[in-house]
Amino acid sequence: MDKIFKLTENGTSVKTEVIAGLTTFMTMAYIIALNPNILANYGFTDGGMNLWNAVFLATCIASGIAMMCMAFIANKPFCLAPGMGLNSFFAVVVGNVAAITGMTYVASFQSALIIILVEGIVFVILTLCNIREKIVDAIPLGVRLGIAPAIGMMLLNIGLGSNVYIADSEQNQFFVMKDFFGSLTATHASEMMTDAYPVMVLSVITMFIGLFIIVVLAKQGVKANVIIGMLVASIIYWIGDAVFLGGSPFASLATASWVPAFSDLVDLTLFKLNFSGFLQIGWFTAITLIITFCMIDMFDTIGTLVGTASRAGMVDDKGKMPGMKQALLADSIGTVTGSLTGTSTVTTFVESASGVEAGGRTGLTAFTCGVMFLLCIFIAPLAAIIPAAATSSALIYVGVLMLSGLEKVDWGDLDVVVPVTLMLIAMPISGSIGHAIGIAMIAYTVIKVCSAQAREVSALTYVIAGLFLIKFFLVV
Template sequence: MLEKRFKLSANNTTVKTEILAGLTTFMTMAYIIALNPNILTNYGAGGAELWNGVFLATCLSSAVAMFVMAFLANKPFCLAPGMGLNSFMAIVIGQLVATTGMGYVQSFQSMLCIILIEGVVFLILSLLNVREKIVDAIPLGIRLGISPAIGLMLLNIGFGSNVYIADSNFNQFFVMKDFFGALTASHARDVMTDAYPVMVLSAITMFVGLFVIVVLASKGVKGAVIIGMLAASVLYWVCDAVFLGSNPFASLATASFVPAFGDMASTTLFKFNFAGLAQMGWFTAVTLVITFCIIDMFDTIGTLVGTASRAGMVDREGNMPNMKEALLSDSVGTIVGSCTGTSTVTTFIESASGVEAGGRTGLTALTCGIAFLLCIFLAPIAAIIPAAATSAALIYVGVLMMTGLKKVNFDDLSVCVPVTIMLIGMPISGSIGHGIGLAMISYTIIKVFTGKAKEVSGLTYVISVLFLIKFFLAV
């Protein structure tokens, strides 16, 4: 049945490979399950009931979106509430609390109206093939550069922001910036105080996990990524217990495995505050919808194009089959997310880890979606995966995606300059969409002022202007 439904043989894959790929992607993106409700509730400031509601909404909307991706598009891409977009939503909620007098929960429910409108707009644009046309409007040279740019972004996350340690005074330290960067070993010990041993363990775990993955992959071992992550996790747990005297599983003793559906029903489930939406004013509401749409659209498009390119799922023109169906997945996920209580659902760049593990069909997305559903009951178990083990996988995948640079024509300045800007723009801005926007603007300007304006399509001009407006007029 699985063979017929997902066309496994035609995609040169097996049930075992797809399941391993789905679990690999899940392990690299499981952090969002707890982090998303933390961000959207200002780390509990909105109350425990709201936190529980957003937590359940995160699991449910992610699972639904991945089921749509699996059965409609048959692609291995996984979805969840997007980072960056959830932070932006949290900032706006804080502003609404300060300017309208509404409470945090009421402001949160007002923002759910914005997410609902965005999801409906995306659904309509996807059904009308407008989003596919936007993909086609991205010049081939830039499309080829998206994969390595995402690779650099993954490297930046893996080495930079993914592994951070907080000491007893709540100071935060990052592996690459602090441990291997500005601080010397002796100074680091003084500055990081009680956090230094944990940082050392994290750094060792990250590199051991990476080398295990590389060695296994070079020997052709199936599931090298997930085996490497598991090996890194075990190393971390053992060393944490033996050398640091901690119990890595202590959180499981007090954790609740009973879903708080009652809290979701009272705070987030179909709790649209349209009165609060009216208090924002129509200009603010429209501005927010446009902003969410632009960021999410190009984040999703960039992830799909970049990851599909790495997996060999695109043709010579850089087009991916079933793009429309894949784009529908995040539209449905976003609508479900607004109805259950979370921010915009988008395709995760961590999907690349599953693709590198051999995932080629929707069975990968289905496996990851089931894992997210199970987290409704087993979230505390997913939470004990150390960030350093996740970083090992992200770094490995990032390196592999960098190989896509060989497809870029660096002899053509109209391609070289935009792609180079995109390569540095994505990791610095932390946004795939912003990186693509900078590349599109650069490409258009270069073509116009070198007398090749006719080579730029009308839609490319429109996209470039929209990004200019967003960047410089704060739309």
Template sequence: MSNGKAQTGFLEKTFKLSENKTNVKTEIIAGITSFMTMAYILAVNPDLLSAAGMDKGGVFTATALSAAIATLIMAFYANYPFVLAPGMGLNAFFAFTVCGIMGYSWQFALTAVFIEGIIFILMSFVNVREAIVNAIPMNLKNAVSAGIGLFIAFLGFQSAGIIVGDPATLVKLGDLTQPAAIVTILGVIITGILLHKKVKGAMLIGILASTIIAIPLGVTKLPSSFISMPPSLASVAFKLDFSNIFSLDMLIVIFTFLFVDVFDTIGTLVGVASKADMLDENGTLPRVKPALFADAVGTTAGALLGTSTVTTFVESASGVSEGGRTGLTALTSAILFLLALFLAPIFGIIPGAATAPALILVGLSMMSSVLKVDFDDYTEAIPAFLAIIMMPIAYSIAEGIVFGMVSYAVLKLIAGRGKEVSPVVYILSVLFILKYIFL
């Protein structure tokens, strides 16, 4: 009994649970929920990077380890409930653009990621990224949260096949009679009822229930074994190639990785923190520096281990929706990433259709931030709207922020209210415009 109290006391002291109005049970459930909604990365990332010629098994191990390392830093250094892993979009750019269209080796791409990570670490020391976070106006921060809500709901519908690609209209309604779509629809209903009844762990229960439903429908199947040793890293770890380090292509690739990761991470941190009321009275995120440092180290370590850029995952919002408020949520997710190394067959049975309901309903909850946007002032409303709508349309949190910030600076200037805009926003807006012109 005394040992249990000592452990609880350690967790209370380390993560300041009472101060953050939470408890051990809530944080652990939140951590499990965040992990479950983003466990797909353990399957998707190796599959994508294998298209660049990398060994799937080695990338699986690198993905789990880099996620655990970065998330542990977030847990103990920043004390935030955010979970990190190799980011979607960035891994596709790695495999299909750098290694596909540009024709470079995956070793070249890993080197670009490694250099990007080093630059990130240096930027953290000189507070560049912290200044960017603090410069984003409050209306845009609320808009970013709502935009992320739309974006992750869209991801949920897409992973379930409820929304599919179409050459004429880009997207259209999929076949709702398909098993994956049925699993997601039933999952939304089950999870929605649980949320309505305020059942603790509703998201997690919904994911598990959806997985069970998916088995007889053939969307997933039970594994032949439940435990396996982690695949070797030997084929992908420490395979950097510095032979083209001073080329223009290397500069462009590093800049692209840097740009997307900076604004994806900032957007996710600001958006999820806004939803969880973690921003202070000035609209800034306390301890943002260690939070940004976590993904900088994660990216550097991930490149050495053999995976693409590590970033803060928007799916962290699912754990926050379950009440996660401290690093104990992140610690729980990190431990599960380490366990996943040995329990890959078990985690592998959770299909995208089973995590889709959580993404859709978390998207709903994040949309409430739109109520805080000032729609009566068009110099505030138009940038907010552009940030919200461009995230799902452009399939990028970063691009949504760009549209929001550039339009904010331009409209304020034209309206004769340029002094309301931070100099940082003006500088970034010019850089964004130059990027679109020349890159």
């Protein structure tokens, strides 16, 4: 192991890396069920559960393969899976293609997978030609230093806001932190006292107990603090659900299917690229969609890699990460694999930061997480019982730690402060790392030009800022 992953050289051990991989897996395991929910339109399409099963298997397989590539090609602790936001956009595209062409949802799904395939191939070419690395370098250092804390803000928003939501008997959705504290005020109390309220209280208690356990263990130097905190939080939630809410936390295991539906994968998505259907989309629309997917994925990936690597101390004094090309190549291969197996863009997950905080420094972390994703083909029901409130504890903790990167930002330089501040706000609000970086790039360029410092901005930076302007204001 030491020879393959250079553990000693990176100041880590097998135990630390495995714990880091398990930690990352627990924080991102939600994607295993959520991705097929989104892409199969929650089962209410003509493909029904068959498409759900196919996308579920594609999610596990494509993610596992992508992480193996990250482990052995790049030797980095970054974990990959179908990206949130991109999968929702893909589902919308599939629905629109079905409506415009009259094809079934499954046929439209198979047609849209070609967009993801082209995107992945483009990224492989750009990476091998070192163009993606040059794009990373085109992001001003000051903005790059602000990416990690901006990701921290997004993790805090996910952990405290959107990661845990519940529904009452009338199917009203409530986001735990916002609606729980909102219910404490007189104006919202009557609205929130529904059958969902006890679950909300249990989720909030679980979230904070898990967070405090993680923090206390961290202060005592326990490297497995994150995973221990999540496990304790999970146990607390299960006990609370059973004792106080009358629930059965493990009831789903009794009726769960443990036999993978490989036949659905083979019949519906595995190498099932509908080229005739793709031609019906229209060349202009297809090219626009490919460019849109490329831009979002490119800067989401770059932002995650740069931000997480900065937190892990993997960057030099110029903010560059050694092995960036290999990491980007692994990400590109993941996208190609996803398109061939049946899922939307596979990208580097921001939850990788949790594994980095647990001590992950090499590809063994990604390998461990990848193995868990592949095992979920057979043990998915076990991953599904991890309560969202427990993963929120880890996301909040990691988000707080990543905010420490703000100390590296030169707060006396308005050319940097304004773009970074906008990025800090835009990232959690938009939920997109790429969009937030785009806003920062536009702001940086405009400020420099209007300050008669246009020559300090590189040509590629102008191009990137211009592309984002076009995307934000001209591309629907």
